[in-house]
Amino acid sequence: MRRINGGGVIEETCPSWCAGDHQDDQATDLDDLAHSSTVTALQMRVNAAAPSPLLSAAILQSPYEDVTSERVTPRAPYVVFAPSDDDFTIELDADGLADVIAQIRQHADRLVQVRNQLMALRTGMKGTAAMSDGL
Template structure:
């Protein structure tokens, strides 16, 4: 493991611990280390306040074609997920790895622990089961309409 200077970019390599020297605005410096799962680049984390540091990994969402009055149909991400940890946060739940879920653009569910995230997944899965029922009803309605 080598320490990189803040002037050199830190290349995100999943599974490898990365470290760098970080200058703290209130004075002093600290050697920071990424957790093995962190894929953030940390290109702007060579100096700053301690609480500004966050480690994370984005898992993305699925893109759905959504109607937009100005643009027509545009691809919008839904269920965008990120594992994150804020090691210097005042909030104990942020100092542990947690999920930040963006159900749709500009809306966020923060600090989901494993149990809370599992509950959200169960709700979404149950809703998808109900959507299967809607799909079956649509097929039946179209079949009925075609026979008229």
């Protein structure tokens, strides 16, 4: 049961994927109700620092959202994508998320190339050191 600003009560059944507790949904406007999934993120640890979430994604849905919303399909589930933890987010539909996935895969391939180059450089340094040791 949920109390609505201006009076009234509604009983909302969460979709199976909703992981939200809806504690903040009481006594708000109906269009503020939002379902949210668990957040999926790459937990990037740099040096000894605490891990920072990168490339976070979560499904959200506002079932009573104003239909004049700027979203392509108001009231439909969408993904909130946050490249980093600095409060910058992007709202995506399935096609938009597919584009992000393709870009991440391409970037992962570039990272493999950088790793391979680093390994070659380090191997070359070991070879150079070994040759100079033999002189």
